[in-house]
Amino acid sequence: MARKFELKKLTDFYEVRVETCPIDLNQLKLPEFALRCPRCKCTNIIFRGWRRNKRKGDVRRYSCKDCLYRFSDAYESHFPLQVVEYILGLTVKGLRPSDIADLLMKSPYSIKISRQTIMNIIKRFVEKFLEFEVKLRHKLESIEWQIDDTPEIFPRSEKGDSNTEGKKSGFVWITNVLAVDSRYWLSANVSRDRSAESSYKAITMAGKRAKYGPVKFRCDGYEGHVKGIRKAYPFIYIDSKSKKEDFGHINFIESLHSFIRRKG
Template sequence: MQQLTNPRELRGLAILSQPNTIIQTGKNEWDVRSQSKNAYYQVTRTFVKGRDPQHLHDWKCTCPDFATRNMPCKHIHAVQFSLKLSGDIQEHSTPATIAETEIKVLCPSCKSGNVVKRGIRKTQFGEVQRYGCTDCDHRFVVDKGFCRMKFNPKVITLTLDLYFKGVSQRKIADHLKQFENVEVTQPTILSWIKKYLRLLGKYSEKYKVEVGNIWHSDETTVFIKKEGEKKYYQWIWNVMDAKTRYLLACQVTENRFVNDARNPLQKAKSVTNVRPDAIVTDGLQAYKEAVKAEFYDNEAFIQNPHIRLKDFETKPNNNILERLNGTFRERTKVIRSFDSSAGAGEFAAGMQTYYNYIRPHMGINGMTPAQMANIPINLMGNRWETMIGLAATK
């Protein structure tokens, strides 16, 4: 879906943003509510053989505008937008070419850029380039995030990758001992995860993302240990862009009230600095006031972009976020519970980084959401090691 400039397209999206305005009565038939009176117009779609793939169907509507112009009216556009939303992939979106990110070497002592190569340093993990500063004569090697670590980068990044793919810490330790001949304790694994997630989280926040105009929001539960209670759940809120699959916000709250629903929406706004044309949510009542409070614009053509779904079967649906929630549950099923809200928040931030930058997404042809959002990071080979190196040197 491109930026909308056609007035009838904008009116069609305005129709879609209101509840119960489009009712599918047949395979290629819809009733669309009128904006000016209490009535419905019938929209039909007919397959035309021999047409090019861009215009396979012939659309008709019973409204006066279509009868006069014989061109797509706002009711037809509303149905077409509904069908696009149901697929949740915007067909003509292509990622820009991402250039290789160059790391500029600076002297850690005086921060000068006047450095030259001064030989090779041999370590237990291989050869490392040594540099010298021509201003202060300081010699150094570039810290790519693994300086003074007892274990090599491969072992550490393998641990991170297995963790976010749903493998327990005990099984990770067993895997490293069996295949890498390395003995690592579970507390060491946890310390690596916390250290590098903090580093990557700060680095990823530096970039503004280029996203589409349709967002999805949903929430899922996470179990927290709480003294005196057998089961105590908190909520992870996710906001995702439909075009790039980029996870704009991932935050943990204790409740599901209006203020809780506003937190991830505020975070999503700060990441993109754009106002979406539509925000698709489930029927949670808190979204109604939260979306209005964060995105209502009296001067915009679509004043309130909220699209509230009645049920799981209604189109458009929230399936892309339901699939994301499944990915989260694959990890939380192994963790079982967190010791505190802070631990759950660290986990959510880590999953957001993993989902956006590391994990290939089959819905966007095996690319990462960060690539689709035109973030200038080229992660090749060991994506964990490359991103940690970039974060440590920036």
């Protein structure tokens, strides 16, 4: 019998980590992000044309002028980048690897991938995201954070299990925390229900990643957010207003949710 993959296990190692603020080129050390030779690590690289890959399509080829080593810029996966993006997108929505494998067969890609391979892809690219985030992390601290949640609908596999049998779709709640001054997306907690506990988990996750605490928290009129904030930061100032009181009260994080829905 196939082992059931729980959402909690998935979110243990998968956290949405996206830099939403504009990049200041004056603050970046460009040689650190430039293409480097895998052998001698120098940046004295020249373009050597293209080569055809059966799964990835056209891949750029390069040559190092110092050690004459030739290499390509192919990413670490045997599958096209569109397929990897499709897998990661379904993962964020809370689907299990078995469901993702079934949907891949029915998608326009029509690729058969095992559950273990999907797990390996997720873990590999999450590690890459974390490395990239450390390099691009914005150093500006923000005195104000905003918190809000949004429901995300996703399709289910027709096979399903005893809990999802007969249901064609479902949804999860994604609770996000955003630093206002730096526009940095600090955390996203995925849960099956909307509760104060999910808000608390998102806030504590944001505090661990930011390495500092805010002076002010802004949220809508949902009581669960207020309880989660009070549990994490008992003495912080909370500015809570419903959309009826002030529609643009949390406009920054609402813009983030609009971006998520467009990309969904």
